[in-house]
Amino acid sequence: MSTPITAALVKELRERTGAGMGDCKKALEATGGDLDKAAEKLRMDGSAKADKKASRTAAEGVLAIAGNDDAVAIVELNSETDFVAKGDDFRTLARKAAEAAHAHKPADAAALSQLKAGDVTLDEHRRTLIAKLGENMTIRRFEIVESAGGPLVTYLHPGDKIGVVIAMEAGDVELARDLAMHIAAMSPRFLDAGEISADVLATERRIIEATVAQEQADARADSEKFASALQEMDAEKQNGTYAALSDDEKKSWDxxxxxxxxxxxxxxxxxxxxxLAKMIDGRTAKFIGEITLLGQPFVKNPDLTVEKLLAERKAKVARFVRFGVGEGIEKQQVDFAAEVMAQAGIKA
Known part of the structure; x- marks a missing residue:
């Protein structure tokens, strides 16, 4: 026997699932007014919609941080547009993902997605949001940073697009906060030279060697070009071309x-x-300084490297993590006018 589909029933299903009113009404009609079955149908429909949107690039989003004095989790949740990323529902999912990562310390993003946040898993929550908001979303990555005995400090840049977690072995909270903001601004990839892999260094050295070789080749080519130009001009002096010039033209020629x-x-x-070897070594050293936290000039005092600053303050950084939303994701270039015309069946 079917249950009448009342506005109150639709409202109850909407409050339970977060789905749109129209989708709730259709689900109740399809299940004879059974709330549990309608909720299950909405979850299944949401999964189907999520699967269809899975191939779409999600390079916008937000970062969320959760933790305590012992450990901190930072999570990146992606969406297709910044508009969706600013919504409360999306940010709630990001916060729940960070809290779950901190509480359970899963092995990877896939394992994090299967953790429960309330009655449903984070992945089910994500799929429901995809069905509701119409955009692909991904829990892309997370990191757990544990205390190293000193201050454990976080920094989220306004807009929640850049986030930093830094663990100090020694030092004060004020210094840790300054370093977190430095890391946000300067984007070091490694703590020190010891963290840089041999492959990264070898690749950069090959690039530097090729650049130096090209500079030498360009210098030789320029020299030959100038020598040829001088020979031609010397010939002009010999064959009378120069003598035939006006005074102003001679001045320009000279x-x-x-x-x-x-x-x-x-x-x-x-x-x-x-x-050449010294040039290559020097440029390699400069590269190392640019990509390591300790080698960078401190943003608040560029005359001092971070390494020297730490030495002066008798402080030490154990580890840091810096996330920037969408970094490393190739964004699709969409021609919205062409897309609308195509949907309308209009040929350009």
């Missing part, structure tokens, strides 16, 4: 000749191998 001769200098002189 200026050009002097400029080219200055650029040519003594001609191309290849740098000795030992000099």
């Amino acid at each position: 200026d050009d000749y002097a400029m080219i001769k200055k650029k040519l200098g003594g001609g191309f002189k290849p740098k000795p191998a030992e000099i």
Whole structure:
């Protein structure tokens, strides 16, 4: 026997599932007014919609942080648009994911998605939101940072798009906060040179070596070009071309000749191998300084590296994590006008 589909019944199902009023009414009609079956149908419909949207790029989103003095979790939840990322429902899911990550310390994002937040798993919550809001969403990644004996500090930049967690072995909270903001601004990839893998260094050194070799080749080519230009101009002096010029033209010609001769200098002189090696070593060292926290100039005092700052303050960083929403995700370029025309069956 069917239960009458009343406004109160639709409202109750909506409050239970978070689905739209229209979807709740259709689910109740399809299940004869059975609330439990209607809720299950909405979950199944939401899963189907989520699967259809799974291939769509989700590169917007927010970060959420949860923790205590012992450990902190930072989670990235992605959506397709910033509009959805600003919504309360989306941010609630991000917060629940961070709380679950902190409480259970799962092995990876897939395991995190299967953890329960209330009566449903985070993945079920995510799928329900996809059905409700019409966008793909992904719990992309998380990290757990444990206390190292000193301050354990977090920083979320306004908008929740950049987040930092830093664990100090020694030092004060004020310094830790300054370093967290430095990390947010300067994006170091590693704590120190020891954390950089041999592959990363080898790749960068190959790039530097190729750049230096190209610079030498370009210098040789420029020298040959200037030498050829001077030969042509010397010929113009010999064949009478120069003599036929007006006084103003001669002045311009003389200026050009002097400029080219200055650029040519003594001609191309290849740098000795030992000099090239020192150049490559120097640029490699500069690269290491740029991508490591300890090697970077401190953002509040660029005359001081972070390493020297820590030494002065008798402080030590054990670990840090920096997330930026969407970093590393290739965003799709969408021509919205063309998309609307295509949906309307209009040919461009």
